[in-house]
């Protein structure tokens with residue numbers, strides 16, 4: 316067992332870090348598996364881990380066209396929270412926060428989950444009333460939430476704009492103390508290492524180019540490394556979900572958009588929580604290295620380009636300066652975008668795809684990093700048993716024809 | 732900042748435009764019985780193609796809806812056409 320401990324870190328420090336081993340094998344694909352998972356992002360890797368661990372499925376392959384976490388999992392702004400509105404959503408996202416709370420211990424890998432709390436700011440009396448309603452809903456659903464007034468907010472985040480002439484004066488905030496951040500790459504790497512240890516084959520630099528479908532049933536995939544067979548295929552490719560759907564003969568209610576993120580140069584500690592302003596659509600936190608990690612809303616134009624465009628960049632950054640004018644002179648260090656998959660009700664899609672043998676986990680849009688443990692846990696259940704876990708049931712694709720949608724566009728806080 | 736072509740006003744700042752939907756989606760004939768699945772398919776399902784696509788956009792200042800062809804991977808605009816039929 317290649318387990319990590321404080322002692323090992325100390326010993327390697329003294330030996331010049333020469334004793335570390337690769338975290339996972341790089342096997343060639345076999346011709347047959349029980350389950351194939353397409354997409355080596357957080358959701359795909361977590362699914363493989365829970366399939367092997369909770370359901371004892373032995374022959375599993377994760378197929379990734381690029382490198383692990385090269386999609387959205389390695390590009391997000393790392394916020395983890397469960398401050399949603401509907402009971403179905405809270406059950407899903409709170410399961411995820413609970414799994415995150417124990418994750419580093421469970422997989423013996425430091426994902427740096429830091430429960431530094433999150434503020435969703437209110438800028439008017441009317442917004443305070445909506446905030447009170449959200450806090451009530453969250454408490455009734457069993458998630459932790461508190462309504463803060465302006466003085467409480469100032470104590471938690473004095474860097475925010477409390478000037479009398481602020482364009483968006485802060486009246487208070489929704490506070491979720493168990494929310495926080497984690498290191499995004501570490502979540503992908505930690506699950507990859509844990510899955511590999513349980514025998515999962517992780518195959519990188521291998522693109523799925525088609526499905527093999529016989530008599531309406533999928534029995535495997537075609538890849539740049541040849542044909543691979545499996546009776547069950549799980550697709551967790553985020554922004555590329557529609558591309559796979561076209562190959563697999565099913566349709567999805569998905570729009571792909573670019574979503575941008577920004578990191579500034581490192582500054583001294585100025586912010587020890589997460590602050591989000593729905594009014595400007597901007598949010599930020601400070602990483603352990605000192606950079607401010609900044610995010611905002613989706614780009615306005617549907618796209619598959621993994622780069623952002625300037626109008627949204629201006630909106631997000633001017634929002635940050637409005638929220639915390641003291642940051643106006645801090646320099647940006649990096650800026651990038653991911654490709655996210657947005658569903659009509661801003662809730663994820665988990666369930667059978669419509670083509671026998673293919674299952675989908677997608678539609679996480681701008682908020683699927685927080686959901687990686689739960690998404691993997693529930694998707695593994697679906698792939699192992701062929702039927703829904705009770706928590707994933709409401710997220711089936713059939714909600715669009717039954718009309719039982721989970722419209723979280725407002726409840727989840729961020730515009731999408 | 733990208734500029735988009737309005738078939739009526741010419742090239743303008745991308746911020747003046749709004750995406751309205753995929754082109755060539757045909758509304759089911761609601762004088763006939765249609766299933767929930769067919770209706771949901773029309774309302775929600777999308778091609779969401781990677782690469783060249785045909786979409787309906789609106790130019791906010793002149794309020795014209797038109798077809799824009801673009802490449803969703805490169806962001807290149809291929810063309811823009813009016814939705815109006817030519818008056819003979």
Ligand SMILES: Cc1cc2nc3c(=O)[nH]c(=O)nc-3n(C[C@H](O)[C@H](O)[C@H](O)COP(=O)(O)OP(=O)(O)OC[C@H]3O[C@@H](n4cnc5c(N)ncnc54)[C@H](O)[C@@H]3O)c2cc1C
Pocket residue numbers: 353354355356357358359378379380381382383384385386387388389390391392393394395521522523524551552553554555574575576610651652653654655677679680681682683684685686
């Ligand atoms: C800028 C930004 C900020 C965000 N901020 C947050 C946040 O603060 N909190 C939060 O909860 N969420 C956030 N998100 C959303 C979150 O990152 C995603 O919802 C989540 O990472 C999705 O994980 P995934 O595993 O489904 O997809 P991904 O991590 O995108 O993984 C999918 C993988 O599939 C692979 N793939 C695609 N096509 C193929 C193919 N044909 N064959 C093989 N492999 C293929 C891709 O290469 C990719 O690695 C943010 C996203 C972005 C872009």
Ligand SMILES: [Zn+2]
Pocket residue numbers: 737738739740741790792793794795
């Ligand atoms: Zn015009």
